[in-house]
Amino acid sequence: MVELETVPPFFADKQELLDEILGRYPEYGRRSAVMPLLREVQHAERYVSEARLAEIGEIVGMHATEVKGVMSFYSEYHGEPVGTYHLQVCSTLSCSLAGSDELYDYLVEKLGIVNGEVDAEGRFSLQKVECLGSCGSGPVIQVNDTYYERVSRSRCDALIEALSRDEVPEPWRARGGDNEGADKADFLMHTVAAGEGETR
Numbered sequence: 493m494v495e496l497e498t499v500p501p502f503f504a505d506k507q508e509l510l511d512e513i514l515g516r517y518p519e520y521g522r523r524s525a526v527m528p529l530l531r532e533v534q535h536a537e538r539y540v541s542e543a544r545l546a547e548i549g550e551i552v553g554m555h556a557t558e559v560k561g562v563m564s565f566y567s568e569y570h571g572e573p574v575g576t577y578h579l580q581v582c583s584t585l586s587c588s589l590a591g592s593d594e595l596y597d598y599l600v601e602k603l604g605i606v607n608g609e610v611d612a613e614g615r616f617s618l619q620k621v622e623c624l625g626s627c628g629s630g631p632v633i634q635v636n637d638t639y640y641e642r643v644s645r646s647r648c649d650a651l652i653e654a655l656s657r658d659e660v661p662e663p664w665r666a667r668g669g670d671n672e673g674a675d676k677a678d679f680l681m682h683t684v685a686a687g688e689g690e691t692r
């Protein structure tokens with residue numbers, strides 16, 4: 493006989509949180525709670541399993557496949573566990589022009605994983621994503637919920653080293669005068685310089 497794996501419902505011991513989320517919407521709009529409920533699960537478990545999809549569907553009155561349909565539209569939700577630190581590299585035009593392709597390649601080399609993979613320790617996962625909404629300050633990496641802007645090669649090294657020690661640096665903001673201490677994005681500069689025999 494095959495024994496099906498059972499997991500306790502995620503929200504079983506989180507009634508207060510559940511009430512708070514559902515209370516944001518009128519009864520007839522309960523389906524709108526699907527996004528914050530998905531977010532809670534993703535945040536806590538680093539992915540949303542089939543069991544959680546069914547649980548969320550039951551809460552909001554949707555079929556699990558409908559919940560999955562919503563989930564599949566957003567890159568922040570995952571059907572398999574991501575790393576403790578999920579690195580999302582913006583690959584859209586503004587960031588690309590600022591060096592995000594080179595930044596991604598550098599991360600591939602540094603972490604030994606490619607888009608969609610998790611490293612052997614489960615510490616880092618890497619994902620190319622579309623615009624993160626910070627187009628004037630690329631290249632941008634989002635680590636879990638934190639933005640790091642104008643990520644130069646040296647800043648990338650510092651970021652990975654800090655995360656390897658389980659230290660999460662404060663967000664690097666580089667917009668509208670809020671860029672004190674930011675060094676200039678150097679991935680494109682590096683590419684040019686490397687061709688001239690200069691490395692950094």
Ligand code: FES
Nearest residue numbers: 582587624626627
């Ligand atoms: S293009 Fe990268 S944040 Fe918009």
